[in-house]
Amino acid sequence: MDLPPVPRRGASYAVSISCVSWIDLLGYGSMLRKVGFDPTADLARDAVERIEAFHAIVADHSKREFRTVVMNDGAVALRDLSPRSHSVTYDFLARSIDLFNSVNEKDSEIGARMVIAAGFRMETTARDHIFRTSLAQRVLEQLRIGSLDAEEAVHQALVARPDFQGVPALQANFAFTKAYLVESKGTDGGFGGANCFIDLALFDQDLPEWIKFSELQCFHSDGISGRFGKLRSFDRESAGKARLSGVLDALGIAEKIGGAGAAQRMLDTRRRA
Template sequence: MISASGFNPLHAEARDALARIRTFHRIVAEHSARYFPTLVNDGAVAYRDLSLRSRSPTHDFLVRAWKMFEAVRKADTDSGHPGPRMVLACGFRMLGRRAGLDASREHFKSIVDRLQRGGIGAEQAVREAASMRPRFDIIPQLQANFAFTKAYVAEQTGTKGKLPGPAFYVDMAIFGDDRPQWIDLGPDIDWAHPKLNLHAVFAEARGLQDGRHPSGGPTDIRDGLAVAQTLANDPNVLAALRAAEKS
């Protein structure tokens, strides 16, 4: 829609597109949380590191993503638009550079030291602390995040990649060997991008059932370690992950 105005928000034909984007931004903001952080433009990215021991973060992320998708879809279709396409993918990511984190720590220490020796007052200390930004060059969670790479490329392939929209597609690597009964899934979709050597099995999520699950999350969803073993096709992937942290 915004393309009709040449991506000029001041153009008369941009009015409806801007209203649609503002609604989208509001819904994404309403669903964002500490364990479901998002970045938003004319699309949105949500991300979370999975737990190597517990299945519950995997399940929680899926549920939150579904609820946001449903809210966006309802608002969009109620306004006469086709609705969104969402791709939930999993993958490895590199740890972010420490430079930004170290700089933030030194800045905070400087504020405390100057406050203690009387170099600045409490008001100035609060003002400096409030304006601190931990880093300017990276968003660590998205730095070399190959789950994001897979999700972005898969979404862009759309119908040609066997992922027509609007719909919510889930990377089947998050589930165990048996299909879970608490989520309505469409048939498996073998997706691939040969040029980038990316491949995955997706399925359309059509609904989630509310209900109680065992402590730690449903038994038919994988924790981060099991997901990593599946992606790497390596039962000893934990040793490789630990070695990578030290390098």
């Protein structure tokens, strides 16, 4: 696979390759249905304790290189991959598998399912809209006229609830779309149980020896397709000895997802300084 030259460090693009891990607690909804979705019921205590433990584990695994967002009984981790180094892809994959294992060790009775997927992400104006909310405007105006000092402004920004909220990195993020659709297929679609399903677009055609899958499953829905492996084992030591061979950087993944020329088209969206 012929790829374009590696871009310089620090370049940014309107289109990039994102990797997303979507993890969902199995059976959480049925626990609440049994009590009529009344969290004050005695029998709801197990569900409440379960989701609190889940959120705590996700928070514990969250890092600058592994940002997460919790959405009730689900959570998403995300990172833009590097067109320069496949180690970023491996790092995100390893952290995702660690999160999956930690959740299922704690929640062993029912468990959680994870889908790790790669896809294109487009920059949108969501970040600009968030900044332009009335909250931001009010704080800036008060700073300008001197009715707030810097410390008070920071405090207001931290504790106030903005009128418009969002996660810019999840907007127009088709890795997230793919992961969500795959996880939603569940058992009927071949993606059942408390298992971790990994997008094979992250790897070379010949899968690396340091990761093993018990089965492979094709996915196609709403114009998005891919092949996923159900994780059987992941060997960090072997991956290190192999110098992470077999896992792709953003350019390689772009070619697998978008076909020949996709990597160059992505690089052509580079933003000028």
